[in-house]
Amino acid sequence: MLCSGKGTTVLTLYRAQCLGCCWKQGMTIRWRSSVTLFRAEGSESEDVKPFADIPGPKGPPYFGTYFQYKLGGININKMPETLKQWHKQYGGIVKETLLGHTIVHVFDPEAIRIIYANEDKWPRIEPMAQTTQMYREKSGMSPGLGNTNDEEWYRLRSAVQQLMMRPKGVAPLLPAVDPVALEFVAHLKHLRDHSNQVPDFATELGRWSLESSGKNCFDTRLGYLSGEGQREAVDMVEASHTVFDLTTQLGVSLPLHKYFSTPKWNQLTKAEDVLYKTLQKQLTAALERLREKMDSGKLGENEFLFLRYLMSREELSVNDVATLTLSLFTDGLPTTTPQLLFLLYLLASNPTVQDRAYHEVSSVAPHHPAPLTAQSVSNMTYIRACIKESVRMMSMVNEISRITKKDMALGGYHIPAGTPVHLNNPALYRHPDFFEQPDTFLPERWLRDWSGEKPNPFILLPFGHGPRMCAGETAVL
Incomplete structure (x- = not known):
C-alpha cells in the first residue's frame, strides 16, 4: 500500500499542525434545476419513438x-x-x-x-x-475521480475543486511551471538537427509535461528535461502510450482479461506498474521532505502547495491523496501533450495566426523571462x-x-x-x-x-x- 507508514505519519502530523492555517473551505455551488422531459409510464408517448x-x-x-x-x-x-x-x-x-x-x-x-x-x-x-479501474482495485488503490460515481465521486470532487477549479486556486501553481517552460524552450534549441527539426518531438513534450506537473505535485525539479531523471521520464511516456493503446484495444475485445491474465492484460499492468511505482517513489520522497521542513520550522508559505492542500482535507485517505496526485502528475501525457503538439502544428501551418499570437505574448509579457503572472x-x-x-x-x-x-x-x-x-x-x-x-x-x-x-x-x-x-x-x- 502506498506510503502506508511514513505517509500516514506525515499526513497525521501535518493535519494536526495546519489547523487554522489551511485553505478556507465551503465553496457554495448552485445547481440548475432539472426538467423532466419524458417519463415512460407503461406506454410510449405517441410522438416519441421507442x-x-x-x-x-x-x-x-x-x-x-x-x-x-x-x-x-x-x-x-x-x-x-x-x-x-x-x-x-x-x-x-x-x-x-x-x-x-x-x-x-x-x-x-x-x-x-x-x-x-x-x-x-x-x-x-x-x-x-475500465482497465485502469481494474488495475487500481487489484492494487488496493483509490479508484480516482474518473472511476467513481455518486457519494464517492462527490467526496473526492469536493476535496479538489476549490484548488483546481478556481482561478485563485490555480494561480499560485503558475510560478512553478513557468521556469520549466523556459528551460524547455532552451532545451529544444539544443535538440534541433541539421534540418532544424526536433527528433521525437512528442516524447520531448511528454518530458516537459511530467517535469511541469512534477514540480507542482512534489515541489522539486525531477530532472526529466536535462538531469538524471531523463530515462525515467521516457519510460513514463512510453508506459502512458502503452496504457492508452491497450485500453483502447481491450475495450473492443472479448473481456477475457477480466478472468484470465491475457498477454495484453499483462503488458498493460506492467505499464501501469511503471506509472504507479514512479508515483510511489516521488511521493514518498516529497512527503519526507515536507516532514523535515515541518520539523525544522522552515516550511515556506508557497512550498508544497498541492500536497498541503490535499493533506489538509480530512475526508481524503492516504490512498486518495496518492491517486489524485498520480492524476495531476500523469494525466497530461495522453491529453495535454498531444493537444499542445496539434496546437504548435496548426500555428506553424498558419503563420499569420502565429504572428498575432506572438505579438500578443510580447505585449502582455514584455519583460519575460521575468515571472509570468496569473493576470x-x-x-x-x-x-x-x-x-x-x-x-x-x-x-x-x-x-x-x-x-x-x-x-x-x-x-x-x-x-x-x-x-x-x-x-x-x-x-x-x-x-x-x-x-x-x-x-x-x-x-x-x-x-x-x-x-x-x-x-x-x-x-x-x-x-x-x-x-x-x-x-x-x-x-x-
Whole structure:
C-alpha cells in the first residue's frame, strides 16, 4: 500500500499542525434545476419513438459491432471518422451494441443541452478506463475521480475543486511551471538537427509535461528535461502510450482479461506498474521532505502547495491523496501533450495566426523571462482562442460519457433511465452546419468581437459541462 507508514505519519502530523492555517473551505455551488422531459409510464408517448427504433450499426445479438471492429469494418484508430459517418448515415441519435453493452451516441447539440440540463449534482458516468479501474482495485488503490460515481465521486470532487477549479486556486501553481517552460524552450534549441527539426518531438513534450506537473505535485525539479531523471521520464511516456493503446484495444475485445491474465492484460499492468511505482517513489520522497521542513520550522508559505492542500482535507485517505496526485502528475501525457503538439502544428501551418499570437505574448509579457503572472495569462485572450480552435480542429477525445438517471426524450426517441450515452460533440467540430469555414484554423471565431455567427455553446465542450465538468479545465485554459 502506498506510503502506508511514513505517509500516514506525515499526513497525521501535518493535519494536526495546519489547523487554522489551511485553505478556507465551503465553496457554495448552485445547481440548475432539472426538467423532466419524458417519463415512460407503461406506454410510449405517441410522438416519441421507442428505444428499439433508434437506428445504428447492426450485428449479431450480443456481439453487435464486435466483428466490425475485429475484421476491419471499423478501425478503432480512426474512430472520429467512423462517428462522423454514423452521424451522416443515421442522424443525431445512434444506438450501438458491443458485446452485450448498448450505448447511445448523441450528435445533436439540442439533445446534448437537454442531457446536461437534466443533471443533478451527482451525474453518473461509465468508468473512464475500465482497465485502469481494474488495475487500481487489484492494487488496493483509490479508484480516482474518473472511476467513481455518486457519494464517492462527490467526496473526492469536493476535496479538489476549490484548488483546481478556481482561478485563485490555480494561480499560485503558475510560478512553478513557468521556469520549466523556459528551460524547455532552451532545451529544444539544443535538440534541433541539421534540418532544424526536433527528433521525437512528442516524447520531448511528454518530458516537459511530467517535469511541469512534477514540480507542482512534489515541489522539486525531477530532472526529466536535462538531469538524471531523463530515462525515467521516457519510460513514463512510453508506459502512458502503452496504457492508452491497450485500453483502447481491450475495450473492443472479448473481456477475457477480466478472468484470465491475457498477454495484453499483462503488458498493460506492467505499464501501469511503471506509472504507479514512479508515483510511489516521488511521493514518498516529497512527503519526507515536507516532514523535515515541518520539523525544522522552515516550511515556506508557497512550498508544497498541492500536497498541503490535499493533506489538509480530512475526508481524503492516504490512498486518495496518492491517486489524485498520480492524476495531476500523469494525466497530461495522453491529453495535454498531444493537444499542445496539434496546437504548435496548426500555428506553424498558419503563420499569420502565429504572428498575432506572438505579438500578443510580447505585449502582455514584455519583460519575460521575468515571472509570468496569473493576470498576464488572463490577458492572453488570443492565445486562449488559439487553444480552443486547435481543439476544434484536432480533438484528442471522441466523447463525454454520461448515464441517464431518468427517462427522457432525445431527438424524438425514448431513452430509459440507466442508459449509457456518449456525447459525441467532436464529430460536429468541422460540420458546416455549425461552423463557418469549418476546415480553416480561425481563432478569431472565439473572440468577443467576432462579427460572424457565434458557435453553439453546446458543441465545443472538451471538458464537459455542469457538475461533472473536468476538474482540469481551469488549469489548462
